[in-house]
Amino acid sequence: MPTHREFARAFQMGIHSGTLPPGLTACNSDEVDRRFAVYRNNVIHGLKQALKQRFPAIERLVGAEFFAAMAQVFIQAYPPDGPILQRWGETMPAFLEGFAPVASLPYLADVARVELARGRAYHASDAAPVDPARLTEMALSNSEAMVLALHSSVQLLTLALPGGSIWAAQQPGGPAAPTTWGPECVLVGRSGMADVRVRILASSEAAFLAALSQGMPFGPAVHAARMQERGFDPTRALADLLAARLIVDVALAEKGEFR
Secondary structure (H helix, E strand, O other), X not given: OOOHHHHHHHHHHHHHHOOOOOOOOOOOHHHHXXXXXXXXXXXXXXXXXXXXXXXXXXXXXXXXXXXXXXXXXXXXXXXXXXXXXXXXXXXXXXXXXXXXXXXXXXXXXXXXXXXXXXXXXXXXXXOOOOOHXXXXXXXXXXXXXXXXXXXXXXXXXXXXXXXXXXXHHOOOOOOOOOOOOOOEEEEEEEEOOOEEEEEEEOHHHHHHHHHHHOOOOHHHHHHHHHHHOOOOOHHHHHHHHHHOOOEEXXXXXXXXXXX
């Protein structure tokens, strides 16, 4: 007689492998296989729907029928390891990179990285944006030493292919697909309660935001950006962050608040 833990483990494995777990019973013994198959199909359908909701751009790019078949393979290879499905799917980029049927679509993995980042941003902790008056006060005091705390949803993606631009092209009313191919830096962050934004960055903007994310003061962060592009405009970059509500606090480096 298996223990409860052993039975639960066998049941979970049976869901993904199709193997009938030992110990199942039904009023009519010949119904065990059929009832378990119905339950298993419902679970697999639910997992496919979860993947569809998390990777809608991937589904648009490959088509609904192909995506459903691919999801079946993914579920068998990487079943959920816990009850919280929002944490599931992080292995999708690696899966796509090794999935032979999509070898001719190498950009899919980077599109999946964008969609995963969007999911993380949506569920990131809430934080009120900084008071612009406080930021202005700090800037007038010593702008070089300002240390900006960014919203926890902020993520910088360095992609080998233009995954952000391809993702944007798949959105309703989005821009045309990119005509040039190369590496791309993407900012993902949440403005307010639910407005998750994806923005393609110039190399200077990416260097600036990377420096801020590492806790670097404003002055050195601007220097890092100008190493990439001499014409980088820190005032505009700061205004963009404020408009997107992605700065949640500010302090002066010499006071040590964020060091």
